[in-house]
Amino acid sequence: xxxxxxxxxxxxxxxxxxxxxxxxxxxxxxxxxxxxxxxxxxxxxxxxxxxxxxxxxxxxxxxxxxxxxxxxxxxxxxxxxxxxxxxxxxxxxxxxxxxxxxxxxxxxxxxxxxxxxxxxxxxxxxxxxxxxxxxxxxxxxxxxxxxxxxxxxxxxxxxxxxxxxxxxxxxxxxxxxxxxxxxxxxxxxxxxxxxxxxxxxxxxxxxxxxxxxxxxxxxxxxxxxxxxxxxxxxxxxxxxxxxxxxxxxxxxxxxxxxxxxxxxxxxxxxxxxxxxxxxxxxxxxxxxxxxxxxxxxxxxxxxxxxxxxxxxxxxxxxxxxxxxxxxxxxxxxxxxxxxxxxxxxxxxxxxxxxxxxxxxxxxxxxxxxxxxxxxxxxxxxxxxxxxxxxxxxxxxxxxxxxxxxxxxxxxxxxxxxxx
Amino acid sequence: xxxxxxxxxxxxxxxxxxxxxxxxxxxxxxxxxxxxxxxxxxxxxxxxxxxxxxxxxxxxxxxxxxxxxxxxxxxxxxxxxxxxxxxxxxxx
Amino acid sequence: xxxxxxxxxxxxxxxxxxxxxxxxxxxxxxxxxxxxxxxxxxxxxxxxxxxxxxxxxxxxxxxxxxxxxxxxxxxxxxxxxxxxxxxxxxxxxxxxxxxxxxxxxxxxxxxxxxxxxxxxxxxxxxxxxxxxxxxxxxxxxxxxxxxxxxxxxxxxxxxxxxxxxxxxxxxxxxxxxxxxxxxxxxxxxxxxxxxxxxxxxxxxxxxxxxxxxxxxxxxxxxxxxxxxxxxxxxxxxxxxxxxxxxxxxxxxxxxxxxxxxxxxxxxxxxxxxxxxxxxxxxxxxxxxxxxxxxxxxxxxxxxxxxxxxxxxxxxxxxxxxxxxxxxxxxxxxx
Numbered sequence: 013x014x015x016x017x018x019x020x021x022x023x024x025x026x027x028x029x030x031x032x033x034x035x036x037x038x039x040x041x042x043x044x045x046x047x048x049x050x051x052x053x054x055x056x057x058x059x060x061x062x063x064x065x066x067x068x069x070x071x072x073x074x075x076x077x078x079x080x081x082x083x084x085x086x087x088x089x090x091x092x093x094x095x096x097x098x099x100x101x102x103x104x105x106x107x108x109x110x111x112x113x114x115x116x117x118x119x120x121x122x123x124x125x126x127x128x129x130x131x132x133x134x135x136x137x138x139x140x141x142x143x144x145x146x147x148x149x150x151x152x153x154x155x156x157x158x159x160x161x162x163x164x165x166x167x168x169x170x171x172x173x174x175x176x177x178x179x180x181x182x183x184x185x186x187x188x189x190x191x192x193x194x195x196x197x198x199x200x201x202x203x204x205x206x207x208x209x210x211x212x213x214x215x216x217x218x219x220x221x222x223x224x225x226x227x228x229x230x231x232x233x234x235x236x237x238x239x240x241x242x243x244x245x246x247x248x249x250x251x252x253x254x255x256x257x258x259x260x261x262x263x264x265x266x267x268x269x270x271x272x273x274x275x276x277x278x279x280x281x282x283x284x285x286x287x288x289x290x291x292x293x294x295x296x297x298x299x300x301x302x303x304x305x306x307x308x309x310x311x312x313x314x315x316x317x318x319x320x321x322x323x324x325x326x327x328x329x330x331x332x333x334x335x336x337x338x339x340x341x342x343x344x345x346x347x348x349x350x351x352x353x354x355x356x357x358x359x360x361x362x363x364x365x366x367x368x369x370x371x372x373x374x375x376x377x378x379x380x381x382x383x384x385x386x387x388x389x390x391x392x393x394x395x396x397x398x399x400x401x402x403x404x405x406x407x408x409x410x411x412x413x414x415x416x417x418x419x420x421x422x423x424x425x426x427x428x429x430x431x
Numbered sequence: 432x433x434x435x436x437x438x439x440x441x442x443x444x445x446x447x448x449x450x451x452x453x454x455x456x457x458x459x460x461x462x463x464x465x466x467x468x469x470x471x472x473x474x475x476x477x478x479x480x481x482x483x484x485x486x487x488x489x490x491x492x493x494x495x496x497x498x499x500x501x502x503x504x505x506x507x508x509x510x511x512x513x514x515x516x517x518x519x520x521x522x523x
Numbered sequence: 524x525x526x527x528x529x530x531x532x533x534x535x536x537x538x539x540x541x542x543x544x545x546x547x548x549x550x551x552x553x554x555x556x557x558x559x560x561x562x563x564x565x566x567x568x569x570x571x572x573x574x575x576x577x578x579x580x581x582x583x584x585x586x587x588x589x590x591x592x593x594x595x596x597x598x599x600x601x602x603x604x605x606x607x608x609x610x611x612x613x614x615x616x617x618x619x620x621x622x623x624x625x626x627x628x629x630x631x632x633x634x635x636x637x638x639x640x641x642x643x644x645x646x647x648x649x650x651x652x653x654x655x656x657x658x659x660x661x662x663x664x665x666x667x668x669x670x671x672x673x674x675x676x677x678x679x680x681x682x683x684x685x686x687x688x689x690x691x692x693x694x695x696x697x698x699x700x701x702x703x704x705x706x707x708x709x710x711x712x713x714x715x716x717x718x719x720x721x722x723x724x725x726x727x728x729x730x731x732x733x734x735x736x737x738x739x740x741x742x743x744x745x746x747x748x749x750x751x752x753x754x755x756x757x758x759x760x761x762x763x764x765x766x767x768x769x770x771x772x773x774x775x776x777x778x779x780x781x782x783x784x785x786x787x788x789x790x791x792x793x794x795x796x797x798x799x800x801x802x803x804x805x806x807x808x809x810x811x812x813x814x815x816x817x818x819x820x821x822x823x824x825x826x827x828x829x830x831x832x833x834x835x836x837x838x839x840x841x842x843x844x845x846x847x848x849x850x851x852x853x854x855x856x857x
Contacts, residue, residue: 063704063705063706063712064704064705064706064707064712064713065691065692065704065707065713066692068692068699068701069637135596135599135600135601135602136599136600136601137599137600142637142638142796143637143638144638145636145637145638148637198600200598200599200600200739200740200799200800201740201741201742201799202740202741217714217715217717217718217720218715218718218719218720219720220715220720220722221720221722221742221799222634222722222798223600223798223799224637224798225600225799227637236637237637238714238715239634239635239636239637239689239690239692239695240688240689240692240713240716241689241713241714241715241716241720241722241723242634242678242689242715242722242723243714243715243720243722243723245714
């Protein structure tokens, strides 16, 4: 057993293996504000990897509706409840005890799934449960089903701003390729490993014997058992693309299928350089570093579980904050404030989402003219038509895009179907 | 092709789910929503004339409904509040 | 009380007494150093040992041992212990060593669904006979302190019986609708099967995996998959036969006639979610593979013969004891 440092929690925590970190870490930012749940990401993944016998129920990428939905059903509330039972009233954050680098969201006072398992003498590495067969049905059950503040759907209160009384949102999830994966710690045979070159977590298909301790202990429920081959499988982060081995990629890292296919342009994926202590190396012009560590608009999913997930979310602006704080930690209020009225640089970086499928390692902003000022929520916000340029791993220009989309209008008096 | 004919599932009735949100046509309900629309599109870089078309076009039922209820002057005033002094210039 | 002293005569008598006792014990095949472990003896069978009929009368020749099992609580994941005992028997025919296990299990469990686990059983030998390996363990790190495990799984038995690689998804979920499986004949999409994972191989020739381990977490396929057997479930009991040629591939424990080694047993009840370390497991037994081969007037260890031998041993031991007492206690000669 070892003590490892988890910067998302701002403290050390218990883990099965001693601290070790990859050189680069697969990471992504998902902008929940933009997702329309078209499920193109889910279909992109399914049509690439999980279309064979035994994989019918598998959605390595899924989009579920919050608050009532989940794939598998209630995966998050079930685990939150188990943790609450082990540590009643103790699952809290000390948001004041912060440090920009080592505790950006504060310090977590509660128990991680590893600590809770130890406290309970659970006889396994992490607290968890194995979902029943039925839990995997209807991946977007309660799609578009809203939570209502009064609890009475027949007589809801009027909508309020900025947090809605009646709300739902879509949560898009893949394997988080965690820093301290619970699946990796759970596997008694060491059949799961994390790659040094990119931090991608994989189940060794020749070593797995189908015990499903990984499926039981992963808090996000992304390892999935395949009954035809009798071993478990999970999201592989399309690693041939990350390696640059895909013929399309021209030898440089390319984003995964689910990222590339995103219609709503909500996803940006890349590789973050890590320090040896697992914190992100300072990389000011890397878009992921900027979003996660400079602007801090993107937050980890349920960091309190303790696995150090590497997919970060820009929280939905309209959802009541207590719900969001439970899901993304205390950084929510600052994240939403910074996203609502984005800084000039953030506005530019947001244009990089889905501008290219080549992984952007560095960006540059070329300043453009001011477009206008507008008043939003009583505050003034300035819009500039900057140009942002993204560079691939070899430093070649991969994309060049402006903040203002070029707009051409057909004369509406000439064409019947003009808008 | 394979598989049996799917039987009706009571847990998945394929019903449309809608939530009625009452407003009495005055005060914050409608104005807040309309202002929200304008602000969102302004954030995306739309200029006032373009946003005004959202309200004018009957194929955008939501915003057009607001214009029907409140009139185009009311809508223009609201747009002006969001865009401030630049509204008169029409932006770029 | 007379002071005890060793005269020349006594000095001669003492080793003589010990020699008598030792010879008797060696003939009986009992190693006094190991005598605190339960003992499983594999006598040489008289007659053929059937590999298809687990209820054959040849098994009456093998003394059975009821081995106590307990929960595995040494390392994660912990669990098991629901099966309290397994009855073990062993035989050899000079060519192969046969082990027969029997235990109670009210349900016959195969690994079919996402949350279903299968029944299984295993025997474990130290890879180097005589090398002490800690109990409840999967061997030790040192190269000569590994273990060899034969694991039988009910689901593989079913594969062989049904001649299928696994139950089809259609059979498991009859109402499921699938319109198309692209690239259905491309083995790469059967992942684990394509890399010859033993758990997934499409055409099993044996329901038993031959595995090696050198401590927790290192279990790996042995180079040869030459352990065979059969399992049958009848009226709430499993009976499983495991057997292997006694001739020895390199690196595998010698199980030839005359070998004394250890064996441990484990049983998994699928209905309880048993798998991996979550098992009902025994500590090491002594395993003695009888020296004589069948048909050569070998010793037959039936119950009656065992009793007769014990009486004979007791008698001989009594004589030996008197010799010892005489050597030690008799008043010294002048």
